[in-house]
Amino acid sequence: ANLTVLNGPNLNLLGVREPGLYGSKTLQSIQQAMEQLAEALGHQLNFLQSNAEHEIIEHIHQAYRQGVDFIIINPAAFTHTSVAIRDALLATKIAFIEVHLSNVHAREPFRKHSYFSDIAVGVICGLGANGYELALQAAHQILLERTQ
Numbered sequence: 001a002n003l004t005v006l007n008g009p010n011l012n013l014l015g016v017r018e019p020g021l022y023g024s025k026t027l028q029s030i031q032q033a034m035e036q037l038a039e040a041l042g043h044q045l046n047f048l049q050s051n052a053e054h055e056i057i058e059h060i061h062q063a064y065r066q067g068v069d070f071i072i073i074n075p076a077a078f079t080h081t082s083v084a085i086r087d088a089l090l091a092t093k094i095a096f097i098e099v100h101l102s103n104v105h106a107r108e109p110f111r112k113h114s115y116f117s118d119i120a121v122g123v124i125c126g127l128g129a130n131g132y133e134l135a136l137q138a139a140h141q142i143l144l145e146r147t148q
């Protein structure tokens, strides 16, 4: 299947950005691990990061045009602000898992609300970079069940 992994603002700074919260792995190393796992599971994976809301929306529209089967998204700060990205996911009806490296429920109150969680297949948070791989494994299972 075809999967897209979308990463929101400031995630390009992973590794140097508040490592106590987000871990020491770079986004590039997360990407490499995801690409390896996707290949092992027999999937095509497109891994993207953007600091711009409109680019993330365009990536979702592009995923729709390309017939992408599943999205894994860490919307980063847009989690708590973006009706527009939510609407893009609703419009395209692409199933998705929401991932956060940190436990957003153990932080500032404004991080508790997500514009995505109620329309996501599932949410993973607080498990660091491992959460991305867990999401990919879950997506793999969901896609298998779909074709049965």
Ligand code: DQA
Binding pocket: 009, 010, 011, 074, 075, 076, 077, 078, 079, 099, 100, 101, 102, 103, 104, 111
């Ligand atoms: C984050 C959590 C968000 O609250 C924050 O704005 C981020 C990263 C996470 O992965 O833990 O940028 O999505």
